[in-house]
Amino acid sequence: MKKIIFLLPLLFCMCTKSDESVAPPIEPKSTFAITATPSSANVAVDENFTITVAANETIKGLGASLDNFATGGQMFTDFGTSRVLYFNTLGAKTIAIKATSASGAVFIKNVNINVTRGNALKITGMQITAFDNMNNTWDPEFGPTDPNRLADVLFNFNTSQIYTYFETQMTKRRWYLSTVKQNQGDLTWDLTNANLYINPNREITFSLGDEDTPPVGQNLIPNLPDYRIISFANYLTTKPTTITYSFPDANLSFIMTVEWAN
Ligand SMILES: [Ca+2]
Numbered sequence: 001m002k003k004i005i006f007l008l009p010l011l012f013c014m015c016t017k018s019d020e021s022v023a024p025p026i027e028p029k030s031t032f033a034i035t036a037t038p039s040s041a042n043v044a045v046d047e048n049f050t051i052t053v054a055a056n057e058t059i060k061g062l063g064a065s066l067d068n069f070a071t072g073g074q075m076f077t078d079f080g081t082s083r084v085l086y087f088n089t090l091g092a093k094t095i096a097i098k099a100t101s102a103s104g105a106v107f108i109k110n111v112n113i114n115v116t117r118g119n120a121l122k123i124t125g126m127q128i129t130a131f132d133n134m135n136n137t138w139d140p141e142f143g144p145t146d147p148n149r150l151a152d153v154l155f156n157f158n159t160s161q162i163y164t165y166f167e168t169q170m171t172k173r174r175w176y177l178s179t180v181k182q183n184q185g186d187l188t189w190d191l192t193n194a195n196l197y198i199n200p201n202r203e204i205t206f207s208l209g210d211e212d213t214p215p216v217g218q219n220l221i222p223n224l225p226d227y228r229i230i231s232f233a234n235y236l237t238t239k240p241t242t243i244t245y246s247f248p249d250a251n252l253s254f255i256m257t258v259e260w261a262n
């Protein structure tokens with residue numbers, strides 16, 4: 001930290017015309033420092049881990065970021081010293097932990113985590129084979145034989161997620177929103193490159209819609225709840241690569257293509 005504090009005034013001097021130069025501001029000296037320790041540096045998709053933060057002074061503010069605070073701010077809160085986190089995408093992650101002391105000193109500590117697949121299942125494709133009023137009119141502004149009357153179909157996956165690094169409870173949020181198949185199209189989506197890795201014991205909330213202009217759309221699942229829960233828990237031993245989900249009460253069925261971990 002001392003080197004950084006020294007470099008900033010130096011750059012300032014180099015960029016300033018000599019006749020306008022002013023003395024660099026004197027930074028208040030601080031010995032405030034934190035450590036941030038992950039419970040494991042190698043975790044699997046959807047596997048919980050903790051980061052424990054410790055400091056040599058009372059922490060008044062604490063923030064975390066995956067983009068070095070390019071987006072989002074620091075959360076000032078009365079927090080514990082340990083947080084449960086997880087990732088649902090693969091690869092190397094850098095979590096920047098920013099702490100502020102009671103006197104306003106800031107210290108940033110990076111934590112590097114590598115996320116591996118573990119036993120995560122990968123969703124690779126989706127085909128809608130039936131939905132309510134399929135092949136009939138969802139866009140009544142078009143005539144009874146006009147192909148444009150057909151639904152412009154898209155689907156959504158929600159999963160339970162921790163939205164910020166400081167939530168202690170999971171809430172359901174969007175995991176994936178599909179492209180739109182205009183006027184039903186082929187009702188088939190290649191999801192190979194969508195990076196849809198998920199612990200097979202977790203649930204997905206599936207919803208299906210017709211896109212309109214403006215894109216508010218209509219729900220294609222006619223009765224409540226206007227979504228259906230899907231799970232892979234029944235297939236842990238058989239590990240099929242295609243799974244058909246049918247919900248006759250909603251005239252809904254679809255085939256999901258998946259890839260199991262070895
Ligand atoms: Ca349409």
Ligand SMILES: [Ca+2]
Pocket residue numbers: 138139150151152210211212213
């Ligand atoms: Ca439409």
